[in-house]
Amino acid sequence: MKPIQESALSFRDIEAAAARLKGTSLKALFGADARRAEAFTIRAPYLTLDLSRQRIDAGALAALKAWAEERDVAGGRDRMFAGEIVNATEGRAARHVALRGDGGPAEVAEGRARMRALAEAFHAKQVIGGAGVALESILHIGIGGSDLGPRLVFDALRPLKRAELRFASNIDGADFDDAIDGLDPKKTLVIVVSKTFTTLETLANAKAARAWIEAAVGKENASKHFAAVSAAPERAKDWAPAERIFPFWDWVGGRYSLWSAVGLSCEIALKDEAFGRMLAGAAAMDAHFKSAPFEANAPMLAAAVQAWNREGLGRASYALVPYARRLELLAAWAQQLEMESNGKRVDRDGRVLPRPSSVVTWGAAGTNAQHSFFQMLHQGVEEIPVEFVLVKDAGGFGRTPLLANALAQAQALMLGRSEEEAFAQMRAGGMDEGQARALAPHRAFPGDRASTMAALDDLKPESLGALLAFFEHRTVAQAFLAGINPFDQFGVELGKEMASKLIPALEGDASVDDAATAAWVARLTR
Numbered sequence: 001m002k003p004i005q006e007s008a009l010s011f012r013d014i015e016a017a018a019a020r021l022k023g024t025s026l027k028a029l030f031g032a033d034a035r036r037a038e039a040f041t042i043r044a045p046y047l048t049l050d051l052s053r054q055r056i057d058a059g060a061l062a063a064l065k066a067w068a069e070e071r072d073v074a075g076g077r078d079r080m081f082a083g084e085i086v087n088a089t090e091g092r093a094a095r096h097v098a099l100r101g102d103g104g105p106a107e108v109a110e111g112r113a114r115m116r117a118l119a120e121a122f123h124a125k126q127v128i129g130g131a132g133v134a135l136e137s138i139l140h141i142g143i144g145g146s147d148l149g150p151r152l153v154f155d156a157l158r159p160l161k162r163a164e165l166r167f168a169s170n171i172d173g174a175d176f177d178d179a180i181d182g183l184d185p186k187k188t189l190v191i192v193v194s195k196t197f198t199t200l201e202t203l204a205n206a207k208a209a210r211a212w213i214e215a216a217v218g219k220e221n222a223s224k225h226f227a228a229v230s231a232a233p234e235r236a237k238d239w240a241p242a243e244r245i246f247p248f249w250d251w252v253g254g255r256y257s258l259w260s261a262v263g264l265s266c267e268i269a270l271k272d273e274a275f276g277r278m279l280a281g282a283a284a285m286d287a288h289f290k291s292a293p294f295e296a297n298a299p300m301l302a303a304a305v306q307a308w309n310r311e312g313l314g315r316a317s318y319a320l321v322p323y324a325r326r327l328e329l330l331a332a333w334a335q336q337l338e339m340e341s342n343g344k345r346v347d348r349d350g351r352v353l354p355r356p357s358s359v360v361t362w363g364a365a366g367t368n369a370q371h372s373f374f375q376m377l378h379q380g381v382e383e384i385p386v387e388f389v390l391v392k393d394a395g396g397f398g399r400t401p402l403l404a405n406a407l408a409q410a411q412a413l414m415l416g417r418s419e420e421e422a423f424a425q426m427r428a429g430g431m432d433e434g435q436a437r438a439l440a441p442h443r444a445f446p447g448d449r450a451s452t453m454a455a456l457d458d459l460k461p462e463s464l465g466a467l468l469a470f471f472e473h474r475t476v477a478q479a480f481l482a483g484i485n486p487f488d489q490f491g492v493e494l495g496k497e498m499a500s501k502l503i504p505a506l507e508g509d510a511s512v513d514d515a516a517t518a519a520w521v522a523r524l525t526r
Contacts, residue, residue: 011311013063018312021055025448026414029057044298045284046466050453053414054305054385055313064304065294068481073300076480077473081290083251087487088348093251094487096472097286099259100279100465111246111261112276118227118244119268122189123162130213130221131186137164139179140265141205142193144169144492146229148336149258149468150193152329153266156464157274159395165269168209171201176208185216191227191265195254197235200500206239229261253487255337256472274461281465289473299473302452306474307481309385309450310359317360319377321369322389323406325396326459330389331363334471341475341486348485357482363387367405378412383449386413389467390455406453416447 030036030052040052056064068074080086083093098104121127125134140150147169154165168179180188190209194202213222227244228236231252236245246261259279267275289299309315320331342358364372366388377384388406393399417425422443426436454470456463479486504510505521512518 011067014067014308014312017060017063018308021057021060022313024055024057026053026055026450027448029055033057042296042298042301044288044292044466044470046281046456046463047285047298047470048455049298049302050455051301051305053410053451053453054309055450056305056308060308061295061301061304064308068294068300068304068477071481071483073303073477073480074294077289077477080476081286087253087485089485089488089490090250092487094253094256094476095249095251096253096256096259097283099252100469101283101286107247107249111248114246115261115264115267115275118264122268127189128224129186129188130217130224133186135189135225136187137183137189138166138265138269139183139188139190139209140165140167140193141190141202141209142167142169142229142262143199143201144336144340145254145257146193146195146199146202146262148329148333149255150263150266152327152333152468153258153263153275153278153464154269155329156326156459157266157270157278157461158326160270160272160274160461162271163269165265168205169201171204173208176205180209180212185213185225188213188225189227189268190225191229192236192239193229193262193264195231195248195257197228197230197232197239200496210239227264229264254489255340256487258468270461272461277461278465281462282469283465284462285466285469285473289469289477299470300477302470302474303477303481305452306359307478311355311357311482315359315383315385315450316356317362318385318387319369319373320361320363320387320389321366321406321409322363322391323366323402324389324391324394324459325365326394327389327391328365331361333468334363335361337471338475340489340492342479342482342484343491344482344484347483353482353484357479357484366409367402370405370409374409377449378416378445385449386410386451388451388453390453391457391459391463392455393458395459410451410453412445412447413449413451414447416445416449417443419444 033039037052040050042049076086080094081097083095085091086094099108122135127135129135147167151167166179166183168176190213192202192206210222213225217225223241226240227246228240229246229248230236231248231250233245233247246264248257248260248262252260259282263275289297294300309318320334322328322330338361339358344353344357346352363369377386388410390403390406419440423436423440426439426443427433456467476486502512502521505512506525508525512521
């Protein structure tokens with residue numbers, strides 16, 4: 001395979017801007033522009049995005065805009081919205097945006113109506129199980145895109161909970177056991193979610209759920225407790241009655257599928273039309289991404305800055321830190337979205353990429369994260385950009401100190417503290433000069449470390465929908481910048497294929513050719 005040949009324009013200008021700014025401090029950038037904080041802040045539906053603490057200036061943005069134009073990022077976006085084939089390796093469109101706006105295919109509206117009807121029947125006590133009693137709780141079974149999105153949404157919108165909802169995803173049986181702990185199988189609706197209905201982990205948990213239900217209501221009545229969601233509905237017929245099989249379509253990628261019937265469990269478990277309102281918030285972000293110019297387009301600019309950090313400045317990862325307990329799962333959801341979409345080594349034409357196309361996404365909720373990995377962020381050798389996500393009014397107590405901590409961390413990352421400042425502070429506290437000199441290097445902070453601040457006014461369904469759509473669009477725009485396909489994920493397949501072949505080996509019915517793996521099979525089966 002031949003490597004991609006960069007044009008004369010695009011990346012040389014990025015490299016030149018990066019070389020110029022690498023030695024420029026963030027404080028100097030603020031000193032050179034009194035309006036910087038406002039000039040680099042973008043307002044999108046439900047979201048305010050502050051990029052002023054990133055190591056960019058007007059020249060860098062101009063280079064990024066030219067790069068985006070040469071790579072036809074806007075054209076790729078428009079082709080995606082138009083339903084054209086943008087997933088060339090699988091010959092598919094990527095029409096997840098059609099799930100949450102007006103004017104989508106008729107089957108989308110029909111599917112939404114069926115979801116609402118089941119939710120209304122469930123809460124009217126009209127969904128009757130095999131024991132002749134109404135179902136009251138929900139067990140959601142899926143993995144990856146069939147699990148992370150609904151799990152995040154339910155956690156984020158838990159104050160709107162109107163039914164118990166549990167999740168089982170891991171093939172480790174402990175996950176299923178924990179999920180059903182305290183649930184009454186006679187009153188539980190099991191929703192099995194799988195795009196292909198061939199996923200090993202999901203089918204194993206589904207079989208465990210069926211055995212659990214059958215033990216309570218009998219084999220002949222078990223189907224009354226099941227619903228299924230799949231892009232291969234014919235494979236779901238053995239699991240749920242026809243009226244409870246909800247299709248979605250091959251033009252919906254798994255990690256972009258939350259907005260489809262994959263979100264059925266959230267439709268049922270949340271009140272106040274939360275799921276529909278979340279779709280509306282996402283649609284508002286769709287409209288912004290589709291129409292706003294580059295300079296005012298939050299997902300487009302955020303994608304350009306993320307690519308700038310990775311491809312221009314060589315920052316291999318970034319930490320995603322939501323200062324909101326109810327967004328604790330955001331980093332895990334974004335990990336799949338960003339790294340499964342953009343963790344590629346070849347471009348759309350199969351040519352080897354000249355540079356990495358994706359950052360490593362990781363993180364945890366603040367303030368817990370401050371007591372975990374912030375030591376490395378502040379005083380480690382490498383600079384790791386941080387993305388803070390705030391909720392201005394998230395409810396509950398502790399709002400002011402929570403927000404103060406988020407703002408302080410961003411401030412400390414940028415400003416730091418010199419050895420002389422640390423020395424002076426210790427001396428002012430009464431420490432003798434020798435000890436203060438010895439400790440000053442340990443208490444100094446280099447600062448000048450980049451971060452982004454994103455804020456929602458609240459954590460209502462509309463705001464959550466807009467936030468998640470923002471991440472989706474940023475991921476897609478960054479892929480178009482890198483020239484890759486963000487809608488396939490062949491990288492997850494090889495290990496799954498090998499696992500299916502190793503099961504017989506671990507059960508003693510097959511041999512293994514690979515010496516290292518064979519040794520571990522022997523150790524684990526002695």
